[in-house]
Amino acid sequence: MTSTANQLITSLNFARSEAVKRGKIVVVRKSGTNWEDGWQVFVDIDRSSSSNTNAFNDDGDNNLCEANEDCNLRIYEPLPTNFTLRANNFSTYISYSPTGESNTFGSFAICDNSDGNNIPERGTAKQIIVNTVGRVRLGQDANSDGIPDGLTSCTSP
Template sequence: MKARQFPYRTGGFTLIELMVTIAIAAVLLVIGVPSFVAFQRSSELTSAANSFVAALGTARGEAMKRGRQAVVVPRVGSDWASGWTVFVDIDNDQQFNGADILVVQQGSLPSYFAATGQGTAQGSPSYIMFNPSGYTQTSGSVFQSATLKIERNDISGAEKTAQTRIVVIAKTGRARACQPASDTTCTTSASE
C-alpha cells in the first residue's frame, strides 16, 4: 500500500501570525518603556547621591588617618551641582588652596540635577568638615549635622518627589542617602 501524500507546505509566517506578533510587541513596549525611563532616572539619581556619600566617607577616613581636618566643598562657589572637592585642610580655612592636600574631585552633575545644602553645606562658603575624630563640625568647632538634597529640575509634582534623594550627615560623621518618597525620616532637617 502506498503512503498517503500531503501537499507540500513552505515554512514561514502567515500575515495574520505576523500581525499578532507585532501587536504583542507594541503592547509590551507601551507598558515597558515608561518603567524603563523611571528606572533609569532613579538609577542616575541614586548614583549621584552614592558618589557624594562615598566622598564624605573618604573625607572622614582621611581626617582620622591624618589626624587633621578634612573638608568637602563645592567645586564652584556654593553650587554643589558643580561637583565637589575632598581635601585635607592644612591651613584650616575650609577652602581648597595650594597648601592643602587634594584627595579626590568629582565632576559636575548632569544639568538636569539641582543640589542644595542645609547646615554648613548651605553657608558661604559651603562646606562639610570632619575633625580628626571623624565628627562633623563647623569652623567654630561646634558639632553640627548637615544635609544635601539632590533632585531633578526637569520634572515636577509627585514624580519630582520620587526623583529626589537626600544625603544626611549626622554629627557623628555617619552619612546616609535616603529617598523622601519612601522614608519619613528623610528630610532636609534630619540630623541622623
C-alpha cells in the first residue's frame, strides 16, 4: 500500500517538476477505465490532455521530445489485483502548467479492496491530496484509526 501511494506521489511530483523545467504543460493521465489500470506522464504540446503522437526516442533517453509533438516521459503499470485507485476531481487526468500549478485540486484514494466491500479499513487505504497550487501530500489520520480522515469509500475519495 505504501509503495503504491509513493509511486503515485512520485509521478505527480515528477510531472510538476518537468512542467516547470520544460516550460510546457505536463499531464498525468489514466491509461484505462480507472486509475488502477495504470497511468502515463507526458508533455502535452497540443494541449488536448490526451497523448496523441507520444513517441519515445530509440536511444533510451525518454526525456528528449520533438518540438511539435506530445512526448511520453513515464508509463506506470496497473496496480496489483484488488487495489483501487480513484480520484474525485481528476476523472481522467491532472495537468501541471509551467508555473507548477495543477489544473484543479482534489484527492486520490488508494485501497486494498481484497474483501470487495469498497470501504477503507485500518491499514488498507491511503489518501493523496493535491492542493490548489499543485503540491501533493498524504491525507492525515488525526484520530490514528488507520484510515485517512474523511475517506469513507474506496471508489470516491
